[in-house]
Amino acid sequence: MRAILLAVLGCACAVASAAPVVLVPLEGAIGPASAHFAKRGIERAAKEGAELVILQIDTPGGLDTSMREVIKAILASPVPVAVFVAPSGARAASAGTFILYAAHIAAMAPGTNLGAASPVSIGGAAPQKDDKKGGEDTMTRKVTNDAVAYIRGLAQLRGRNADWAEKAVREGVSLPAQEALKLKVIDYVVPDVPSLLAKLGKPNAEVKALEMDWRTRVLAVITNPTVAYLLILVGVYALIFEFMSPGLILPGVVGAISLLLALYALHLLPVNYAGLALMLLGIAFMIAEVFLPSFGAIGVGGIVAFVLGSLLLIEDTELPGFEIPYALIAGVAAASAGFLILMVGMLMKSRRRAVVSGREEMLGATAEALGDFDLEGWARVHGEQWKVRSSGPVRRGQKLRVTAMEGLVLRVEPAGTTEGN
Numbered sequence: 001m002r003a004i005l006l007a008v009l010g011c012a013c014a015v016a017s018a019a020p021v022v023l024v025p026l027e028g029a030i031g032p033a034s035a036h037f038a039k040r041g042i043e044r045a046a047k048e049g050a051e052l053v054i055l056q057i058d059t060p061g062g063l064d065t066s067m068r069e070v071i072k073a074i075l076a077s078p079v080p081v082a083v084f085v086a087p088s089g090a091r092a093a094s095a096g097t098f099i100l101y102a103a104h105i106a107a108m109a110p111g112t113n114l115g116a117a118s119p120v121s122i123g124g125a126a127p128q129k130d131d132k133k134g135g136e137d138t139m140t141r142k143v144t145n146d147a148v149a150y151i152r153g154l155a156q157l158r159g160r161n162a163d164w165a166e167k168a169v170r171e172g173v174s175l176p177a178q179e180a181l182k183l184k185v186i187d188y189v190v191p192d193v194p195s196l197l198a199k200l201g202k203p204n205a206e207v208k209a210l211e212m213d214w215r216t217r218v219l220a221v222i223t224n225p226t227v228a229y230l231l232i233l234v235g236v237y238a239l240i241f242e243f244m245s246p247g248l249i250l251p252g253v254v255g256a257i258s259l260l261l262a263l264y265a266l267h268l269l270p271v272n273y274a275g276l277a278l279m280l281l282g283i284a285f286m287i288a289e290v291f292l293p294s295f296g297a298i299g300v301g302g303i304v305a306f307v308l309g310s311l312l313l314i315e316d317t318e319l320p321g322f323e324i325p326y327a328l329i330a331g332v333a334a335a336s337a338g339f340l341i342l343m344v345g346m347l348m349k350s351r352r353r354a355v356v357s358g359r360e361e362m363l364g365a366t367a368e369a370l371g372d373f374d375l376e377g378w379a380r381v382h383g384e385q386w387k388v389r390s391s392g393p394v395r396r397g398q399k400l401r402v403t404a405m406e407g408l409v410l411r412v413e414p415a416g417t418t419e420g421n
Helices: 002-015 032-047 064-076 095-102 138-158 162-170 177-182 193-199 214-222 225-244 250-268 273-291 297-312 326-352 358-362
Strands: 021-027 052-058 081-085 091-093 105-108 113-115 174-176 207-209 366-369 376-381 384-390 399-406 409-414
Touching: 021 032, 032 052, 032 064, 032 214, 052 091, 052 095, 052 193, 064 095, 081 091, 081 095, 081 193, 091 095, 095 113, 095 138, 095 162, 105 177, 113 177, 138 162, 174 177, 214 225, 214 250, 225 250, 225 273, 225 326, 273 297, 297 326, 366 384, 376 409, 384 399
Parallel strands: 021 052, 021 207, 052 081, 081 105, 091 113, 384 409
Antiparallel strands: 113 174, 366 376, 366 399, 376 384, 399 409
């Protein structure tokens, strides 16, 4: 099959020597952004009439859903797709191995490796022990068998070593480039893209390297689990601040945008919604402690729920690049606890003070004139603006004392004098 493919590529090169080769670099964990970038590169190559697409990968693995999107794009591509593990020192681990097996042409640079394709997550399902199988849980067995069938199907489609592919999934084995060539896992070992093109009979082909556009870069940022986690917190706390101080507008706008971006990111990530619910419940409990002090019972429960929810939020926590750092969770929890302690302390102090309100609070209070006036004007009392009446002229900034309250108007006199003088 590979010989036929190379012959077809050679003919295409002779007939349309101007047809370009599209190079799509994929680095880091395979996620929604990299899957979108790979699909866009393959689609663009087809529209431009390219003779070959090269996916140059260096990945520790990635999300199963994103990996399958890339593989579907490769299998549906009208343009042959080569996967090249490069540069030296790169790897195609886990999801990268599946993508390599799906390619029409597979190549590796010296000093690279592939494999370790065992599933690392069972989708958040609870394990079901089966004593007949030596204690292996049912869900893990199902996921592993599904992955084996998938990679064996790709191996048979491309004429590659299916037995080794199964071992990579079941036993997590890996191979360096030269051994992969000997076992017919890949087709070539070459140092760089020009060398690969020379092997394929098109040494003079024009190579167009694609770069991520701004949309893909934004998607890469917001689908980072750490960023999505922070967006949730910013959104929730900003909206709470807006509700506590209506009319500020900015916190409400920031909170709404942050929450919408977080929801979009969570839609694309392997989220455990029980963890998300625990996070929100924890925040609600901590806020409730401020308004309904329970001597810490609700607040402590809120912190515990928040930490547990944060740990459970992302299901595939063993995937490189898709975990929320424990240090970040601890820092946010500590900051929330500190804020909670501060607010509760302020409330306890305010409870110890005698409650004075209404007329009693205003009589004898100190006011500050906001402008010059003779008999009637405005002054600031307890941080609020009040209409005031005076028996004589008042100058801006003058200190006054409230002597009476007549509806919504305060009777004042210069501070330091007594009524009747």
